[in-house]
Amino acid sequence: xxxxxxxxxxxxxxxxxxxxxxxxxxxxxxxxxxxxxxxxxxxxxxxxxxxxxxxxxxxxxxxxxxxxxxxxxxxxxxxxxxxxxxxxxxxxxxxxxxxxxxxxxxxxxxxxx
Amino acid sequence: xxxxxxxxxxxxxxxxxxxxxxxxxxxxxxxxxxxxxxxxxxxxxxxxxxxxxxxxxxxxxxxxxxxxxxxxxxxxxxxxxxxxxxxxxxxxxxxxxxxxxxxxxxxxxxxxxx
Numbered sequence: 001x002x003x004x005x006x007x008x009x010x011x012x013x014x015x016x017x018x019x020x021x022x023x024x025x026x027x028x029x030x031x032x033x034x035x036x037x038x039x040x041x042x043x044x045x046x047x048x049x050x051x052x053x054x055x056x057x058x059x060x061x062x063x064x065x066x067x068x069x070x071x072x073x074x075x076x077x078x079x080x081x082x083x084x085x086x087x088x089x090x091x092x093x094x095x096x097x098x099x100x101x102x103x104x105x106x107x108x109x110x111x112x113x
Numbered sequence: 114x115x116x117x118x119x120x121x122x123x124x125x126x127x128x129x130x131x132x133x134x135x136x137x138x139x140x141x142x143x144x145x146x147x148x149x150x151x152x153x154x155x156x157x158x159x160x161x162x163x164x165x166x167x168x169x170x171x172x173x174x175x176x177x178x179x180x181x182x183x184x185x186x187x188x189x190x191x192x193x194x195x196x197x198x199x200x201x202x203x204x205x206x207x208x209x210x211x212x213x214x215x216x217x218x219x220x221x222x223x224x225x226x227x
Contacts, residue, residue, distance in 0.1 A: 031213055042202060043157065043217045059114075092156065097215040098206040100146045104156040 002027055002095050006105030013083055013112050020079045021108045023093035028073035033097070034066070037090040037107070046091075049076040083112045115140040117208030119218030127226055134201055134221045137185040142208035146179060146186045147215075149202045157202060161188070189198050193225045 003026040013019050022031065034047040047057040048065055055068040069077045080087055093105045116139040126132050138146075147162035163170045163186065165176045170177050176189040191198055203218040 042220045045216070046213055048214060061160060097147070097204070098213050101147070101159045101162070102149075102157075102204075102215060104158075106156055 001101075002029065002103040004093060004095065004103055004105040006093055006108060009106060010109040011111070013110065015084050015112055016078045017083055018079055018081045019083065019110060021093070022090055023060050023076045023078070023105055025074045025095055029095045030073070031095070032070065032076045033075075033094040033102075034068065034078045035094060035104075037092060039089070043092065046078070049078075062081055067068075080110065085112045088112045115143065115205055115216045117203060117205050117216050119203050119219040119221060121221060122219065123222045123224070125224045125226065128193060128195060130193055131191040132188075132193055132197070132223055132225075134188045134203070134223075135185060136187070136203035136205075136218050137183075138205040139184065140205065140207050141181075141184060143205045145202050145206055146177070147220075148177060148188045149204065149217075150199045151202065153206075154200045190223075193223075195225050195227055198223055198225045 005024045007022050035043040036046050037043050045058050046061045047055040049055050049068050049070040049074050051070045067079045088111050090107045090109050091107040092107045094102050096102045119136045144145040144165040148160050149161045161172050161175050161177050164165050164168040174191045179186040200220045200222050202220050204215045206215050
């Protein structure tokens, strides 16, 4: 199993600003994942954070909007840049899942006003 | 890429009844099929999973069945209880990229009424 700490747990931000979300895992993992969960919706994969290389983004998500850092095997950050109200969502980091149990952080509830 | 479709979007049952949620996937190479439960305001948690080499798996009141030929898998909850009320997500890993990510279905909101 893996224990994931994510912060902040929630934030209210002004449009046009940026927010950086941090994710810390209690063990070393090769890949970390960032998901967005819009209100009442499913989990949509934003990108895979790879240690030592650039993140791999899914269709519809770009690095300029969602820059990701992965400085080591236990930590990653996701920045939501130049925010608009449409970015209001829950953002979750995760490890595992493709052939074993996925573990999720508690999520960051972002409200953009 | 992988497409995972989930039905129904909402399901309402009486306590003690059974609930069935169905998912279909598009990537025939997918080989791992988990189900996650998300209670209100909480993170998703795995409740059961199945691999492509078996057709059914049970864990107390929960079971998952897999039909590889038809590319669909189902979650079965028997003797439902109010605490089963939550949103349930199926998922599957696409073969492209070497199974290194998970694609989720749209979710089913299950309500169990006492």
